[in-house]
Amino acid sequence: MSSPSTTSLKDLFLNGIIKENTIFKLALSLCPSIAVTNNLKNGIFMGLAVLFVQTMVNLTISLMRKIIQPKVRLPIFMLVISGWVTITQMMMAAFVPDVYAKVGLYIALIVAFASILARAEMFASKNSIVPSMVDGLGMGVGFLFALTVISFFRELVGKGTLTVPTGLATQHVFTFINTKPVLIMVLPAGGFLAVGILMALFNWIDARYMKKTAHASH
Numbered sequence: 752m753s754s755p756s757t758t759s760l761k762d763l764f765l766n767g768i769i770k771e772n773t774i775f776k777l778a779l780s781l782c783p784s785i786a787v788t789n790n791l792k793n794g795i796f797m798g799l800a801v802l803f804v805q806t807m808v809n810l811t812i813s814l815m816r817k818i819i820q821p822k823v824r825l826p827i828f829m830l831v832i833s834g835w836v837t838i839t840q841m842m843m844a845a846f847v848p849d850v851y852a853k854v855g856l857y858i859a860l861i862v863a864f865a866s867i868l869a870r871a872e873m874f875a876s877k878n879s880i881v882p883s884m885v886d887g888l889g890m891g892v893g894f895l896f897a898l899t900v901i902s903f904f905r906e907l908v909g910k911g912t913l914t915v916p917t918g919l920a921t922q923h924v925f926t927f928i929n930t931k932p933v934l935i936m937v938l939p940a941g942g943f944l945a946v947g948i949l950m951a952l953f954n955w956i957d958a959r960y961m962k963k964t965a966h967a968s969h
Contacts, residue, residue, distance in 0.1 A: 760885045767889025773866045774897035774946070775953040780864045783857045784901055785942035792914040794902025795895070796850045797857060800839050802891030804861050805870065807835045809887030812875035819876065828871045829862070836861045866890060897949075905945050909936030 773779050780801075788794040811831050812819075819827050840858050843851040851858070861867065870890055875883040907913055911932040935941040 760882065763882060763885050764889040764892075767886065767891070768893040768896060769957060771890070772893040772897060772953070773890060774894065774901075775950050776957075777866065778950070779866045780894070781946065782860060783854075784898060784946055785939055787854045787857055788898055788902035788942060788945070789905050789909065789937040790853075790914055791899070791902045791906050793850055793854050794898040796843070796847060797854050798891075798895030798898040800843065800854075800858055801861060801864070801867075801894045801898075802888070804832065804835045804839055805867050805891035805894070806884060806887035808832050808867055808871055809875040809883040810880060811835070812871045813878060813880045813883035816876045816878075824872070824876065825868075828868055828876075832867055832871070833862045866894070901942075901945055901949055904949060905936045905941060908933050908945075909938075909941060 767773075769776075771777060774781065774784050783797050783801075787797045808828075808831055812828060815827070815831075836859065839861070840851070840855065843858060844855070870886060874886050878886070903913065909932055933941075936945060
């Protein structure tokens with residue numbers, strides 16, 4: 752099997768960030784995008800956890816693809832996902848216990864993320880290691896990007912602050928004095944509103960870019 756070109760790997764990586772963004776395009780795994788994104792620090796660490804699990808699951812499934820029996824592939828996929836989620840939970844509990852105390856429940860729910868199981872089934876189980884890793888990285892970075900943007904918007908508008916991780920267990924808060932927080936943005940209703948607004952904005956920008964690219968090609 753020939754090695755994938757740099758261009759195809761780049762397109763594969765960007766696919767997970769733009770064309771098939773888990774939240775903004777596919778509207779999957781919305782539970783954490785609502786529950787943990789009222790704080791930038793929590794949103795970033797949740798995104799990093801998904802990035803790690805997505806990449807490692809793709810890598811593992813790709814390595815095992817030739818020995819997995821098709822009839823039991825889904826239970827094996829779920830076992831692999833739960834294993835990497837458990838490792839992620841243990842690492843977060845050890846290194847960022849303050850964050851884990853707030854988002855630990857949602858870290859456990861990564862096991863049930865449709866996006867991770869779907870990439871294992873549709874891509875990693877059918878492709879070699881390098882493309883599978885790149886696909887996992889792209890999907891994970893896309894999820895991290897979405898959670899970072901949502902949590903940035905919600906905390907800034909809803910609290911007038913930005914909680915930025917500066918170390919494994921530290922934070923630095925920037926307070927914007929001349930702003931009046933819109934408190935609903937840190938509540939669940941505000942989460943749905945923020946996701947809807949940012950999803951519409953993301954898709955509008957993507958549509959404009961695609962239209963511009965199409966015109967340029969002609």
